[in-house]
Amino acid sequence: MSALVFDKVRVSFGHGARKFTAVHDVSLRVPAGRSVGLVGESGSGKSTLARAAVGLCEPRSGSIALNGTELVNARGRALALRRRVQMVFQDPSSCLDPRMSVGASLVEAIRAAERRDRRPGTVAGRSAQIAGLLESVQLPSAKAAEYPGALSGGQRQRVAIARALAAEPAFILADEITSALDVSVQGSVMNLLKELQAERGFGLLFISHNLAAVHYLCDDVAVLRTGRLVEAGATADVLHTPKQDYTRELLAAVPRIGEPLFA
Amino acid sequence: MSAAGMTGRWRSALLTPTGLAALAGMAVLLFLVVLGPVIWGDISTTTNPAALSQKPSATHPFGTDAGGRDVFARTMTAARLSVLMALAASAMGVLGGALLGALPSVLPRPLGRAILAGVNFALAFPGLLITVVLSVVFGQGVLGAVFAIGLAILPAYARLTSTLAASVGGRDFVAAARVLGVSRAGMLLRHIMPNIAAPLIVNASVTAGGALTAFAGLSYLGLGVQQPEFDWGRMLNEGLLKIFVNPATALAPGIAVVVSGIIFTMVGETIARATGVTRTFSDKLPRLRPREISAVLTIEDNNAVLQVRGLQIAAPGRSRWAELVRGVSFDVGRGELVGLVGESGSGKSMTCMAVAQLADHPLHVSAQSIRFDGQEIYRGTAPAGSRRAVSRLLGTRLAMVFQDPMSSLNPSLRVGGQVAEPGFLHGGLSRRAAWHKAVRLLGQVQIADPERRAKQHPHELSGGMRQRAMIAMGLMGNPALIIADEPTTALDVTVQREVLTVLHRVHRETGSAVLMISHDMAVITGFCTRVMVMYRGRIVEDISTEDLVAGNARHPYTRALLAAVPTLETERSVPMPTIADGEDFDTDLRFDLEHRFAARRQSTADKDAIEREGAHA
Numbered sequence: 053m054s055a056l057v058f059d060k061v062r063v064s065f066g067h068g069a070r071k072f073t074a075v076h077d078v079s080l081r082v083p084a085g086r087s088v089g090l091v092g093e094s095g096s097g098k099s100t101l102a103r104a105a106v107g108l109c110e111p112r113s114g115s116i117a118l119n120g121t122e123l124v125n126a127r128g129r130a131l132a133l134r135r136r137v138q139m140v141f142q143d144p145s146s147c148l149d150p151r152m153s154v155g156a157s158l159v160e161a162i163r164a165a166e167r168r169d170r171r172p173g174t175v176a177g178r179s180a181q182i183a184g185l186l187e188s189v190q191l192p193s194a195k196a197a198e199y200p201g202a203l204s205g206g207q208r209q210r211v212a213i214a215r216a217l218a219a220e221p222a223f224i225l226a227d228e229i230t231s232a233l234d235v236s237v238q239g240s241v242m243n244l245l246k247e248l249q250a251e252r253g254f255g256l257l258f259i260s261h262n263l264a265a266v267h268y269l270c271d272d273v274a275v276l277r278t279g280r281l282v283e284a285g286a287t288a289d290v291l292h293t294p295k296q297d298y299t300r301e302l303l304a305a306v307p308r309i310g311e312p313l314f315a
Numbered sequence: 316m317s318a319a320g321m322t323g324r325w326r327s328a329l330l331t332p333t334g335l336a337a338l339a340g341m342a343v344l345l346f347l348v349v350l351g352p353v354i355w356g357d358i359s360t361t362t363n364p365a366a367l368s369q370k371p372s373a374t375h376p377f378g379t380d381a382g383g384r385d386v387f388a389r390t391m392t393a394a395r396l397s398v399l400m401a402l403a404a405s406a407m408g409v410l411g412g413a414l415l416g417a418l419p420s421v422l423p424r425p426l427g428r429a430i431l432a433g434v435n436f437a438l439a440f441p442g443l444l445i446t447v448v449l450s451v452v453f454g455q456g457v458l459g460a461v462f463a464i465g466l467a468i469l470p471a472y473a474r475l476t477s478t479l480a481a482s483v484g485g486r487d488f489v490a491a492a493r494v495l496g497v498s499r500a501g502m503l504l505r506h507i508m509p510n511i512a513a514p515l516i517v518n519a520s521v522t523a524g525g526a527l528t529a530f531a532g533l534s535y536l537g538l539g540v541q542q543p544e545f546d547w548g549r550m551l552n553e554g555l556l557k558i559f560v561n562p563a564t565a566l567a568p569g570i571a572v573v574v575s576g577i578i579f580t581m582v583g584e585t586i587a588r589a590t591g592v593t594r595t596f597s598d599k600l601p602r603l604r605p606r607e608i609s610a611v612l613t614i615e616d617n618n619a620v621l622q623v624r625g626l627q628i629a630a631p632g633r634s635r636w637a638e639l640v641r642g643v644s645f646d647v648g649r650g651e652l653v654g655l656v657g658e659s660g661s662g663k664s665m666t667c668m669a670v671a672q673l674a675d676h677p678l679h680v681s682a683q684s685i686r687f688d689g690q691e692i693y694r695g696t697a698p699a700g701s702r703r704a705v706s707r708l709l710g711t712r713l714a715m716v717f718q719d720p721m722s723s724l725n726p727s728l729r730v731g732g733q734v735a736e737p738g739f740l741h742g743g744l745s746r747r748a749a750w751h752k753a754v755r756l757l758g759q760v761q762i763a764d765p766e767r768r769a770k771q772h773p774h775e776l777s778g779g780m781r782q783r784a785m786i787a788m789g790l791m792g793n794p795a796l797i798i799a800d801e802p803t804t805a806l807d808v809t810v811q812r813e814v815l816t817v818l819h820r821v822h823r824e825t826g827s828a829v830l831m832i833s834h835d836m837a838v839i840t841g842f843c844t845r846v847m848v849m850y851r852g853r854i855v856e857d858i859s860t861e862d863l864v865a866g867n868a869r870h871p872y873t874r875a876l877l878a879a880v881p882t883l884e885t886e887r888s889v890p891m892p893t894i895a896d897g898e899d900f901d902t903d904l905r906f907d908l909e910h911r912f913a914a915r916r917q918s919t920a921d922k923d924a925i926e927r928e929g930a931h932a
Contacts, residue, residue, distance in 0.1 A: 094807055
């Protein structure tokens with residue numbers, strides 16, 4: 053069974069006295085077709101771990117492998133394989149190039165995938181693909197002509213997801229993709245991710261500090277604290293019967309609707 | 316933005332005085348460059364031994380030079396060479412600099428660093444020095460001067476480009492393109508260059524103006540254009556020798572240099588407006604009609620700490636006002652904990668900014684009345700009473716806590732001094748006494764070792780500590796109301812708890828009311844006793860937390876909002892309830908003031924009745 057496997061990954065920045073280790077020997081497995089939640093507070097290393105998997109930063113040690121192929125410093129075929137791991141970012145205001153129409157952004161992604169797979173593409177084929185991608189993220193195909201400035205935050209995140217889908221990913225790393233959205237829009241993005249996953253079978257690493265969102269979306273959960281893995285397991289176990297004090301602390305701090313914070 | 320929007324922006328940028336002047340100026344320059352030498356070329360080189368160094372006259376408006384040639388004709392003829400040289404040198408500096416500056420963002424890191432180091436090294440020398448040295452190296456004459464000035468412009472432009480490119484290079488869409496496997500060239504041409512082009516072009520036109528002056532300077536030093544050719548600088552050089560005898564000969568090329576420089580700058584300004592580098596809005600918008608509120612409000616709770624009536628806020632667009640807050644009215648009672656929820660853009664933050672009188676030009680703020688702490692502070696479209704008195708009242712009795720404490724605290728000042736500021740500004744304390752009070756308050760908001768923390772700068776504090784320092788700043792006065800705008804949104808849950816605890820303690824100990832703005836229903840229902848829901852600039856629901864949680868919300872939007880919040884108990888097998896994009900809820904004032912206030916009076920009366928019964932029992 054294919055999986056994205058992080059093995060004792062360590063990422064640090066700077067040298068000597070100013071060296072800062074963001075991720076401390078974290079091991080984590082994201083099986084194909086499943087969704088794994090990665091929770092923790094800001095600075096816990098959640099994003100850094102994901103960025104290492106797609107080559108946006110380099111681990112000092114450890115390995116990140118997809119179906120047994122090493123992705124760190126990937127070249128040639130391994131690099132082509134790494135492009136099957138795609139990332140969607142948090143900030144809807146900067147996830148799309150403001151000077152590129154939605155269609156142009158998608159074409160860029162489609163062409164990158166064509167280059168990767170060494171297959172020629174046609175203009176007609178690409179525009180059909182754009183329509184298909186927009187449809188799969190539940191946007192009307194007319195949006196292809198629009199610029200990000202004319203879209204809402206939720207729509208921009210949908211386009212960003214469509215762009216990731218253009219690479220026909222085996223794994224999607226979603227970095228806080230609902231955090232900057234209004235509550236009413238968060239739900240629809242989560243529903244979309246669930247549907248797409250059921251349809252296309254990609255593995256999902258859902259990074260979030262929102263425990264309720266992780267609970268809703270993920271099969272497994274891993275808890276990070278200051279770069280170290282605290283606890284990992286099935287969602288129901290970790291979030292309902294946590295073994296570690298830190299996880300309990302996190303859960304206790306989550307405000308719940310209708311529960312007065314102060315008696 | 317669409318193509319039509321682009322043309323619209325260009326049109327409105329060109330139709331300003333600056334735009335029209337730039338257009339006319341460019342037309343004149345173009346005319347001179349193309350036709351100047353054709354029309355005046357012969358006259359400008361015709362020497363006349365009979366009329367050497369003449370003063371201005373009807374036949375020679377700017378007199379004649381030492382060779383008896385007409386200065387006006389020479390100035391017109393010199394336009395071609397002067398302008399073209401300036402453009403050529405700018406093009407060289409700008410294009411070369413842009414290329415050199417953008418490369419580091421796509422090249423492997425060591426190579427990029429080497430390029431930047433070279434650029435920084437070149438920048439360490441004064442531009443004039445580089446120009447003079449290079450022009451000596453390249454030799455005198457037109458080509459030498461163009462190369463000298465073009466290369467002297469280059470480093471500064473490379474630096475500007477690399478700074479702009481670095482800011483674009485760090486954005487998510489560039490990272491996404493890298494993850495997709497977009498080539499380096501593609502990254503540069505499709506993502507980086509288009510996003511920095513506008514400021515670069517604006518700067519380029521200013522650079523062209525600068526180059527024009529630089530050529531004049533170079534020719535004036537005798538290093539640039541050589542006889543028999545002449546540009547404005549050469550003419551200045553010759554004219555200045557006789558400035559006391561015949562000032563007009565130096566004046567004509569001088570005016571030409573200044574006017575063309577101004578034209579280039581105005582062109583730059585026009586491009587900036589058209590491309591959105593400089594934000595503009597029309598100042599000729601139609602008058603806005605104030606929102607009416609119903610007349611029943613003669614019965615008012617005059618003891619409320621905050622009373623807002625008919626608040627309307629609008630932002631100027633290109634052709635019309637965008638109404639952000641559409642006639643909002645509400646009360647906050649003394650010591651009450653009120654929540655204001657709604658999506659981004661619903662107007663909730665705007666409302667509070669207007670209350671604090673922080674909604675400035677170009678926003679249009681009008682209200683029938685805003686009363687705070689028993690005093691009217693806003694009426695119509697202006698603050699009521701003396702500005703000084705209002706600002707003093709707000710400074711001492713109103714505290715604000717914002718979402719991002721990093722941007723609401725000045726990064727270059729010590730925390731203690733900033734917390735103390737309201738104390739000596741409004742509180743009549745000495746700086747020393749204010750500092751001591753600030754330290755005490757920092758301790759009161761649970762900041763450990765307040766003495767040491769007060770002496771630190773904001774970046775040395777954690778996010779939660781900065782937010783508590785903001786609360787402490789509010790406590791310097793004696794706040795009757797604390798407006799907290801998304802105070803915990805940027806914080807982790809555990810830190811969120813700490814900040815809310817401090818806020819609640821302050822409320823309990825000082826009796827101040829809190830108006831909390833948030834999109835987090837859980838925080839709002841956990842903290843507040845009453846919740847107002849804003850939707851598209853209107854308050855559509857005003858309900859006690861108890862009723863809200865019990866499912867008694869009346870407006871469908873409130874119910875939808877509440878259902879959309881995921882909890883740790885949300886059933887995973889069914890889709891999340893959502894509010895569809897563009898779904899329209901009724902914003903009519905079905906729940907207008909009359910209803911809302913009547914309902915509140917009713918519920919208060921009920922409560923009183925229950926309490927009375929309880930007392931009897």
